[in-house]
Amino acid sequence: MTARTVFTLAALTLREAARRRVLRALALLMVVLLALSGWGFSRLAGTELDGTELTSGETRLVAAQVLNLVMFGLSLIAALGTAFLSGPTLAGEIESGTALAVLARPVRRSTVLLGKWLGLVAFGSGVVVVAGLAQFLIVWGTLGYWPPQPVTGLALLAAQTTVLLTLGLLLSTVVSPMASGVMAVGLFGATWIAGMVGVVGQALGNEGVAAAGTVSRVLLPTDGLWRGAMNAFQDPIVLERLGGPALKGGFAFLSSAPLTAVYLVWVGVWIVLVLGLAALAFHRRDL
Amino acid sequence: MIGDPAARQGGSSLDAAERLLAELPPAPAAWCSGLHKRYRRRTAVDDVSFTVDRGEVVGLLGPNGAGKTTVIKILLGLVRADAGDVLLLGRPAGDPRARSRVGYLPELFRYQPWLTAAEVVALHVRLAGAQVSSRERRECLGLVGLADRAGDRVGGFSKGMQQRLGLAVALVARPEFVVLDEPTSALDPVGRADVRDLLTSLKARRVAVLLNSHLIGEVERVCDRVVVLDKGRVAASGTLAELLGQSELRLRLDGVGAEAEARLAAAGGLTRDGDAYTVTLSADQDTAAVPELVADLVGLGVRVHAVEPGRISLEERLLDILRATPGDEDR
Ligand SMILES: Nc1ncnc2c1ncn2[C@@H]1O[C@H](COP(=O)(O)OP(=O)(O)OP(=O)(O)O)[C@@H](O)[C@H]1O
Ligand SMILES: [Mg+2]
Numbered sequence: 001m002t003a004r005t006v007f008t009l010a011a012l013t014l015r016e017a018a019r020r021r022v023l024r025a026l027a028l029l030m031v032v033l034l035a036l037s038g039w040g041f042s043r044l045a046g047t048e049l050d051g052t053e054l055t056s057g058e059t060r061l062v063a064a065q066v067l068n069l070v071m072f073g074l075s076l077i078a079a080l081g082t083a084f085l086s087g088p089t090l091a092g093e094i095e096s097g098t099a100l101a102v103l104a105r106p107v108r109r110s111t112v113l114l115g116k117w118l119g120l121v122a123f124g125s126g127v128v129v130v131a132g133l134a135q136f137l138i139v140w141g142t143l144g145y146w147p148p149q150p151v152t153g154l155a156l157l158a159a160q161t162t163v164l165l166t167l168g169l170l171l172s173t174v175v176s177p178m179a180s181g182v183m184a185v186g187l188f189g190a191t192w193i194a195g196m197v198g199v200v201g202q203a204l205g206n207e208g209v210a211a212a213g214t215v216s217r218v219l220l221p222t223d224g225l226w227r228g229a230m231n232a233f234q235d236p237i238v239l240e241r242l243g244g245p246a247l248k249g250g251f252a253f254l255s256s257a258p259l260t261a262v263y264l265v266w267v268g269v270w271i272v273l274v275l276g277l278a279a280l281a282f283h284r285r286d287l
Numbered sequence: 288m289i290g291d292p293a294a295r296q297g298g299s300s301l302d303a304a305e306r307l308l309a310e311l312p313p314a315p316a317a318w319c320s321g322l323h324k325r326y327r328r329r330t331a332v333d334d335v336s337f338t339v340d341r342g343e344v345v346g347l348l349g350p351n352g353a354g355k356t357t358v359i360k361i362l363l364g365l366v367r368a369d370a371g372d373v374l375l376l377g378r379p380a381g382d383p384r385a386r387s388r389v390g391y392l393p394e395l396f397r398y399q400p401w402l403t404a405a406e407v408v409a410l411h412v413r414l415a416g417a418q419v420s421s422r423e424r425r426e427c428l429g430l431v432g433l434a435d436r437a438g439d440r441v442g443g444f445s446k447g448m449q450q451r452l453g454l455a456v457a458l459v460a461r462p463e464f465v466v467l468d469e470p471t472s473a474l475d476p477v478g479r480a481d482v483r484d485l486l487t488s489l490k491a492r493r494v495a496v497l498l499n500s501h502l503i504g505e506v507e508r509v510c511d512r513v514v515v516l517d518k519g520r521v522a523a524s525g526t527l528a529e530l531l532g533q534s535e536l537r538l539r540l541d542g543v544g545a546e547a548e549a550r551l552a553a554a555g556g557l558t559r560d561g562d563a564y565t566v567t568l569s570a571d572q573d574t575a576a577v578p579e580l581v582a583d584l585v586g587l588g589v590r591v592h593a594v595e596p597g598r599i600s601l602e603e604r605l606l607d608i609l610r611a612t613p614g615d616e617d618r
Pocket of ligand 1: 330349351359394
């Protein structure tokens, strides 16, 4: 009964995503981004720098960096899309009264929440994986570059989306639909900036500033996961040979180290914790 | 995730015992006791207790803001009461399974606009864990007059059509207890008549109904019992016969002497306005005593111009109850 309710609601959430304009809007944005990047990469292939053609190593470094830049755009669109889907899906239903009829059925609120979460995770991950794969193919076709760990990278991007939509779900149990979407995206942006600040701090050898990035990555793991994903997309050998000074310079779209197991465990704990908190807030709420 | 372990899934022996207990006495459809609810400083529900028996149609009446919707939401576990107990079909309301045979039409009804009417109904059948064939689901939509719109998106429905869909949703999973919060607020006159017929057929099938409506005529026609709420408290409750028990007798007389007046007063509460006399008969006396009274009056030399028996309407009674301040005389 409980499992069936979870799957019923997950399927319902996916159907909502498919039937509302969200999916079409996301697909359109993705296609625009992919087309632009395809054009950009094809131009990059024949670029000359200071009169000489780029060496293959240089090309690969640039490719990895631009790939990461585009992937950042993709993950941003996916994250924004799911954050703006996860907020309204719960808060909006409470506000409009749609939730009344559903929750008067023999279902637990936590089960309903879990079902919605599952549906959103499936949706967000699906978008990330499909768009990401398309991007890899474009880069491969234009520059002949294939990222070393595509599966790990995409899984981390999917995890990033999951983290953000879980946060959106928690917010939507306590504040209004629009506010929850805006807050989720705002926090996402804030940690990204804090992460950048941290990288700059590291480059300058400033412990305090570097800590800002670390702390923000623990509080909201989106930026940490994003850095892990970037690391999985770039060629480690080239990075070592050419990337040293670039990394020290605090590059936004290259990452020097893969994620630690401890951090991944923390991300899991974080998701369970936030989802549990959302269930608790939802359970106590008067409709 | 949250909840008492006894309420979990699984055919444990505790479960079986619980089911046995639930089946032994014919547990009322709904029972609540000592419900309290405050929203910040405002008390919405204050010590409300009542029962809806199996197969009974109970009307929930009261002015705006009396707490009717809040009571209904507490019964269905949508709002947490600050105090009080609720049993639905023999199970505590904290257990979701208590609602497995309950149908609900909310006051603020809205259904997934991106689904079709048929899909909304199918979704609720699934959530209720019921086995309802697609033919039966179509019939249910037909019952509320949506047969030809079953395949249309709910987002394009008018308000009344959405309310009709809400009725179908409330009725589709073969409920034993149906809660309708202002089911006719958006309906046309034909729709209102349809709802009356629906309620009558539910009553015939021994489905218990809790009906909140401002249309007193509707309530008076179909309800066995009413509960009147005012400012969060139960102002009155009882069967229609109990509440409307008194019939009255309006007479136009002249030549009424002291003796005749005493005879009139003996028949029931007497009020006089010129030559118009109104005698409120108590429930047991009824109109059978009228010919005798008239004969006596004539015997006492009273000239009788008109005798008109009447019944207090629920509307008048309700207004009485709501206007009466504590300690005030009734009429
Ligand atoms: N979510 C809420 N937050 C704050 N106060 C509320 C809330 N819901 C209801 N109330 C208050 O509780 C009281 C009872 O409201 P309720 O909706 O139960 O009235 P009602 O009897 O259904 O009225 P109506 O006939 O207008 O539908 C009102 O004073 C209302 O202001
Ligand atoms: Mg109401």
